[in-house]
Amino acid sequence: MTTATPSPTSATPALLRPVFPRRPSRNRVVISLARHLSLLLVLVVVLYPLLWMAGASVRPSNEAFGTLGLWPSNFTLENYATGWSYGSLNFSRYFVNSLVISVLCIIGNVVSCSLAAYAFARLEFPFKRVMFALMLGTLLLPYHVTLVPQYVLFNNLAWINTILPLTVPKFLATDAFFIFLMVQFIRTLPRELDDAARLDGCGHVGIFRRVILPLSLPALGTTALFTFIRTWDDFLGPLLYLNDPAKWTVTQGLNGFLDATGESAFGPLFAMATLSLAPIVGFFLVAQKLLIEGIATSGLK
Template sequence: MIFGRRRSRNPLVLALARHALLVAILVVILYPLLWMVGASFRPSNEAFGTLSVLPGNLTTENYVEGWSFGNLNFSRFFLNSVVITLLAVVGNVVACSMAAYAFARLTFPFKKTMFALMLGTMLLPYHVTLVPQYVLFNELAWINTILPLVVPKFLATDAFFIFLMVQFIRTLPHELDDAARMDGCGHIGIFRRIVLPLSIPALGTTALFTFISTWNDFLGPLLYLVRPETWTVAQGLNGFLDATGESAYGPLFAMATLSLAPIVGFFLVAQRLLIEGIATSGLK
């Protein structure tokens, strides 16, 4: 033979190499987070003294000091963030699922045009609508309230989640709708008894993404929540930075670590629904 047979590679070696590469990438990605957690247990004057993720002089003073640092009240900030985030999750899940059902199952004039326009809104940067929205909410006297951050969620303004659920609902067999109609169900009954229970993965994905984006949102609360008693956790973290640009890094790292706990917990609870929702929403 002119060409010799290619030497077969050991599958075990390839598997070990892939896993080693994935572990290396994971370490690079997680290192800043682990370093911040370790720094939260170090004294403030030693926060930047080492690159190690393990604290040398272990202390919990940063958490005690940060929880009520100066005029900051993180008990209030966490409560505000929880209320706003939960209302945003409920609004997106309810409103976007109803809009998605209409696009996926109903027939009405200009349906395709309206669906295309809805998708087109995803191409608009948030900053394009920022000023008109602020003027509108100011005319409604909603500034310094949570209404600008919550009410739009109940009006199905997040086109991405509508598209996600439309794709998921389209995978559900129409025979289920026909069977429900034979039992006397209208569109409300079909939506409540058939579509919603079967759309749990897509609803979980919507809830998780809404929770993360709302909890981490800084620009929205910065615009509409001016009084310190209405601040969210993201605004509270910014409060550690004074006018000179200096910061109490120890308490800042401590509160930043605590702010990640709800996101990590929510993700661990809903990760199965997240994977199912993303994996099946694109299937026909």
């Protein structure tokens, strides 16, 4: 094994220093405190807009604007009550719809993209370069111009007003972003692992299942998380393909609070927008515990 090289630069990024404290000292407490303080300070800036939104969601609707403060003087949960079933809007239904679509998309992306990524990262086959370039190419074309041809295609398949146009493509690995992401992850894994498994009698499926997948948990978790966020926050897809109000998703519901030509309901909008964050935040919290932290302690030791 080679030893470390001398550092090629003399610049010392201040933030890097505490990563490896040379020896324990009394300074550690001070450093740790300073670190927490500066992190908290940055956090306040980062979270202010979101806290403001949460604050606005518990103010009376017509007081939503006009204050920069966070804590409402007239605290009310009315926006949540009215927003949940505002007129014909029905958020219990939208949350269920969004969840169903998201879960399907997550399964589809994780399965199909990891399969493709394994082939690209580890296997040799004819036309590999062409296919890889093609895969990357699909990332580069702005999606707005394929929107119409895709709609025509799905319309010919009679898939309009079903969730098929939103979910089936995920099972066919059309999100090149995630294939590429997983290729990069898998390629950080040493090939000796595959060889060892091969010696143990594993075929490609075995290597994929027993070696690559377990070690790629962070990548799979990242894929699941990003897929969830993208699907959950997607507006254009549901707008085009889910016309029936009973099939609406949360984003369509949020859009239903606004109308530039009539009345808008900002209080309920903020309330439901805040609430719509809950599932992804929850997913993130679970995912980071299971996947990001888990790997460092168990995965590679």
